[in-house]
Amino acid sequence: MNQVSNMRLAPPNRMAKTARGKITRNKLLEAAAKEFGEMGFHAASISGITRAANVALGTFYVYFDSKEAIFRALVDYMSHLTRAWIAERVGPSTDRLDAERKGLQAFIEFVRGHRDLYRLVMEAQFVADDAYRRYYNDFAEAYQRNLAAAVARGEIRDGKNEVRAWALMGMSVFLGLRYAIWDDSQPAEEIVAAMSDLTEHGLALRDPPAKNPKKRKRG
Amino acid sequence: MNQVSNMRLAPPNRMAKTARGKITRNKLLEAAAKEFGEMGFHAASISGITRAANVALGTFYVYFDSKEAIFRALVDYMSHLTRAWIAERVGPSTDRLDAERKGLQAFIEFVRGHRDLYRLVMEAQFVADDAYRRYYNDFAEAYQRNLAAAVARGEIRDGKNEVRAWALMGMSVFLGLRYAIWDDSQPAEEIVAAMSDLTEHGLALRDPPAKNPKKRKRG
Amino acid sequence: MNQVSNMRLAPPNRMAKTARGKITRNKLLEAAAKEFGEMGFHAASISGITRAANVALGTFYVYFDSKEAIFRALVDYMSHLTRAWIAERVGPSTDRLDAERKGLQAFIEFVRGHRDLYRLVMEAQFVADDAYRRYYNDFAEAYQRNLAAAVARGEIRDGKNEVRAWALMGMSVFLGLRYAIWDDSQPAEEIVAAMSDLTEHGLALRDPPAKNPKKRKRG
Amino acid sequence: MNQVSNMRLAPPNRMAKTARGKITRNKLLEAAAKEFGEMGFHAASISGITRAANVALGTFYVYFDSKEAIFRALVDYMSHLTRAWIAERVGPSTDRLDAERKGLQAFIEFVRGHRDLYRLVMEAQFVADDAYRRYYNDFAEAYQRNLAAAVARGEIRDGKNEVRAWALMGMSVFLGLRYAIWDDSQPAEEIVAAMSDLTEHGLALRDPPAKNPKKRKRG
C-alpha cells in the first residue's frame, strides 16, 4: 500500500536539509496521498495528514507552504509515476498498435493499483486546474509524437494526431474510471481487447454496406 | 445565458406550492448553476447564491435541504438537458455512424454553450459521486443499446458494446474538455471529422501491413 | 464604566437591519473597546470579545469584517467622542487662551475617564496607521483654524499655526499620557495651570535678557 | 544605514564570549532593528530576523532570551543613541533657549535619519511599556534638571518644570512624527523657528489685552 514510499524524487517546495528532514517530508507526502485519495481534497485536513504521518501539526508547514502546495506536488509526482509505469511496460520499440494495447493494459493496471492516487489526479481539475492541464497536455504531446512517428513508419493510417491523442486519452481515462476505479472485476485483457478492436479497426464494417453489392470493389 | 430558466421540471426536494414559490425556487436554481459553474462547489456559498437570486439567506432552506441537494438537482437536470439537446440534433432514425458524428458535434456545441454547467457535472464526481455515476451509467446504457441495435441492423461491426460505449463517451468528454472548455477556437466540424475517421476506421491500415509487400494495393 | 454604551452612532461596516441586530452590534463594540483597551490589539482575541459580549463567535463576523475592522470603527468613533467631549466643555465662543485652558482640562478629564479607549487610539499608530493619521490630521486642522481665527480676532500673536497646532496637540497627548494614564493623582487644574503658563507666555523672561542689564526690571 | 553596528555597548541578555560571538550578536541586533522598524514588532518574526542576519533560527536563542528581550535591548540602546546625538549637537553650556532650539533641531534630524528605529521606540509603549516609560522618564528628568538649572541661572522664567518637561517632550515627539516621520519635506529650521517662537514667548500678546486700550502700543 505504501504507494509513495517508492518515490524516488521528493518534489520541491521546501527541501529538507538533513536526512531526518527528508524522512519527515516523505512521511508527509505519503500520508497526504492517502488522505487526499481516500477523502478528497476538501474533506482531507492538514491535521489528519500530520496525524497519519505521526508528526506535529506545525511540522507540515516546515515542508509545504499550504494544503494546495502538497496537493500539487502529488499531482506532479503522479505524472512522472504514471508515465514511468507505462513506459516501462510498453517497452522501447514496439509497433504502435501493440504499444496501444500494452499501454492501455498498463494504464488500467496502474489505476487499479493506485486508485486513490489516481482519484487525486482527477480531482486536480477542481483544485489545481493548471497542474491538471499540465498533466494531460504533457501526456497528449508525447502521445501525439508517438502517433506521428508511427504514421511516418507506415504503421498506422494518417490522421489528425492531436485530436486522436485526446480521444485516445479520453478512452483510457473513462475505461480506467469504469473498469478500474468503479469496478475492477473484469480482466484487464478483456477491456483491452475490446478497445483495441475499436481503435484499430473502428466501428465501420470493413466493406461498408453497399446499396448495390455488385458495384463494390472497395470503399 | 439564462440557461436554467427554461427548465421545465423543477426537480423534487421541496416543491413550491404557489406560483410565487416556483419563481423563487427557479431563481435559486439559476443562481446556483451560475455560482457552482463559475466558482466550483466548494468556493460557492449559499449566501452567494441567495444574494445572486435576490432572496434572503433563509429562503434557500425553504426549497432545498442542503447545498448538496441543490447541486444534485442541477446535475440531474443537466443529464436531461444534455440528452435532450443531443437527441434533438441527432434526430430519430439515422444510421449509427452518422448518428455518432452528429452526436459528437451536438455534444461539443452543447458544452461550448454551457461551459459552466458542464463543469458542474464533472465536479459531481467529487461532490455527489452517485449522481455522477448515474449520469454516465444512464448515458452508457442508452449508448450501448444504440450500438447493439446498429449491430443488429448490420450497420456496424459487432463488438463488446459496453466497453465501446464507455470508450466513446470518454473520447467525447475529453474532446469536450480540450476543444470546448479549454479552447474553443477550432471549428467543431474539424474535431468531429478527425474523431469520426478514428471511430469509423480505426488506426490500422486498411489492408493490414502484409508480410509480403507486393500484395499491397495501397499503403 | 460602560464607556461605549452611550455611543449614539453605530459606525458602519455591516449595519444591522433589525433592532435586535443593532443591540448585538453595540454589545460587540462595547466588548471590543474593553478588550482592546485592556489588553491591547494583539493580545485581545475575537473569542474574548464575543465571550464578553455574550454572543457566539460567528456572530462577530455578521457585523464586522475582521478584527482590524472593528478596531478602526472604534478609533473613528473615539475621534467623534473626544471632539464632542471637548467641544461641549470648551463651549462656543470663548477667547482662545481660555479655550486652550478649558480644552486641556477637558482632554485630561476625558483621558482619565476613558483610559482604555484612549490607549486604543494611541495603538492605532501600529495597527491602523491611516486611521491614526486621520484622527490627528482632523484634529490638527480644526486646531489650526481656531488659532487662525484667534489671530484674526487679535487674541493671540501671529505665528505658524500648523506647527503650533501639532506642538500643542503633542503637549496635550504627552501630558495626558503622563498625568492621566500613568498617574492621575495630580489635580488636573495644576497641570493645566502649569501648561497654560507655558503656552501663554513661553519660557523666556518677559523682558528678554537685555545686553544692558540696567534696563532689566526683574530677572 | 548600518545604524546599529556602531553600537558600542551590547546590552546584557546573553553576552558573547568570543569575537565571533560578538559579531553574530551584532548581526542579530542590526537585523532586528531593521525588521522591527520596518514591519513593527508583531509582524516581525524571529525567522525573518535570523534570515536577514544570515544565521540559523536557533542561533537567535543563543544570544537573546526572547523576541521581547531583543526588542527591549534595542529600545534601551535607542535611548542612549538619541541622547548622545542630541547632547553632541546641543553642545555643553549654551543658554537654555538656544539649547531648546538646537535640541529640537537635532531631534528632528535624528528622527529623520532613524525613522524606523524611532518607530520602534514609539511601539515600545505597547510591547514593553516599562522600557518605554523608562525611556521618557529618564529623558524628562534630565530635561527637568536642565530647566531648573536655567531658572536658577535666571535664563528662563520660573514654573513647574516637570509639567514643562513633559509638555516640551510631547511637542518634540509630535513634531517629529508629523515633520520627520510622516512628511520630511519642510526644512527643519522652519519647524524649529515656529516652535521656538511658541515656547519662548507663548501665544499671548506681549502686552496682554489691557482693560485700558490707550496703554497698548501694538495689537
Added chain:
DNA sequence: AATGAATGAGAGTTCATTCAT
C-alpha cells in the same frame, strides 16, 4: 557557537444550517 527540525497552542476566519419572527 551554531544549526535547523520539530513542536503545538492558539489565532482569525468561514459558512452551512437553524430558528424565531
Added chain:
DNA sequence: TATGAATGAACTCTCATTCAT
C-alpha cells in the same frame, strides 16, 4: 412564504520556542 440574526464546529496557517546534534 420569506426573512436575516445567530450559531459554533471546523478549518488553515503562524511562529516563538525547544532541543538534539
